[in-house]
Amino acid sequence: MPDPVPPRFTPHLLVMWPPKTLVPRPPDPARGSNSFVTRPDRQGHVEHLLGGLEDAARASAAARDRAAPSERASGFAIRVEAAEGHSLDPDKLANSGLTLMSVRQATETSPQEALIWIPDARLPAFTEKISQFTEDTPGGHPKQNAAVANAEHIGRPAFDKLWQEDTPAPSADEQRWWELWFDPRLTEADQIATLQRIAATNGWQMTARSIRIGEYRVAHVATTGAQLMTLFDTNACPSEIRRPSFVEEVHTVARALQYDLAADLADRLEPPAADAPVVCILDTGVRQEHPLLKQALADRAQSVFANEEPGDHAGHGTQMAGLALLGDLAAALESNSAIRLAHGLESVKIVPKRITHDDTPRAHAEVTVEAVSNAETARSEQPRARVYSMAVTEHSTPDRNGSDGRASLPSATLDALAAGTSLTVHDDRIELIDAPDPALSRLIVVSAGNVRDHLIADLQQDDGTLHHLGHCDLSRIEDPPMPGTS
Incomplete structure (x- = not known):
């Protein structure tokens, strides 16, 4: 806690607004159209999306079976890709007990993408939401249109989809330090403790301290991107991966004093x-x-x-x-x-x-x-x-x-x-x-x-x-x- 301080001696500095707490949220989807894609074959579109969801669920289940029981996640992450030139409605996709992990903006070469965490218990409800797209509202519009129409594909998240820097993600084979952000909404388990056990088992190097900023926990680990992917099906699944900022050496020469x-x-x-x-x-x-x-x-x-x-x-x-x-x-x-x-x-x-x-x-x-x-x-x-x-x-x-x-x-x-x-x-x-x-x-x-x-x-x-x-x-x-x- 800061020291109690006497009256300020900075009358020349004027801050005209009080501080307020801002909850981290994904960037606003600036690129792409807010209009909905017209899907003539709604049944085919639903089957395509559910096929990707089922493949992701099966792959996650197989990966979790290989993890230690104490480290297995009770859910899994999916990647939802938007139709080219259109935007997703992440809040519509990730309501009803799901958690929006991050959103990647559309670029000139790739569409917008959202990463969503699905607890196992909520998978049937999410499947039903997608299936409802084949039905009509009383007004004659597709049900769940805002959530489903602009979704082009559902699949497992690749390593580079969690990378939150403007620069391209490093090679998955490169041994380096990574900054991992953990969202406590994904699990009731201690994510840092799980990461420490996994790191010790695999011989990964970790910094001595994690950092808690608001509700988020941040840790730093040295390994390859390919090895990091094994975390996706554990209680240490990161919401974001970033380039870390570490203290480094500096070499300067002080000027000679008179x-x-x-x-x-x-x-x-x-x-x-x-x-x-x-x-x-x-x-x-x-x-x-x-x-x-x-x-x-x-x-x-x-x-x-x-x-x-x-x-x-x-x-x-x-x-x-x-x-x-x-x-x-x-x-x-x-x-x-x-x-x-x-x-x-x-x-x-x-x-x-x-x-x-x-x-x-x-x-x-x-x-x-x-x-x-x-x-x-x-x-x-x-x-x-x-x-x-x-x-x-x-x-x-x-x-x-x-x-x-x-x-x-x-x-x-x-x-x-x-x-x-x-x-x-x-x-x-x-x-x-x-x-x-x-x-x-x-x-x-x-x-x-x-x-x-x-x-x-x-x-x-x-x-x-x-x-x-x-x-x-x-x-x-x-x-x-x-x-x-x-």
């Missing part, structure tokens, strides 16, 4: 008051003995990595701390007067010095929550106003052209923290489940990218002044969760 000027300024700095607000730097750590930062930091430096000290291995976190504390150094260096610091610093290292092949990676969402928890509980006897600064982003390249800004696990985690959701850190999981509390809201300043691939000359206007903001508007958005150089 030591004489810095020493003179350090002598003129006066420490902030004991109860002054702080800026908490979530980065590569901070050099605690830096002469310009030491008084403001006051030993408030930590690391989320048990095997790493909170010191700065790359220089980036120290640079961000200097900006947060002193801003533009030019005026301070040119002055001869004493400078009283109005706020202090905190640091929590969230970017490790190095990662070996033997290390289990950690999701950036998990690391961020632990960092916030560490900052807020380290000195709970000294409550203070706090602003977080997280200026680490993934380094986009021509073949990895930034982000489209879509919601992700890291962004959902930041939203929950900012809105005042309480956090609980356990050895095996992290939970962000309470309703937002405006009184406990957090201000988290997150970078959205960087001006990359430019020389200083590119940023200069005709009069020689720098036009950095103009290039910011034209630069790629980058995922905040991935650390990189700033």
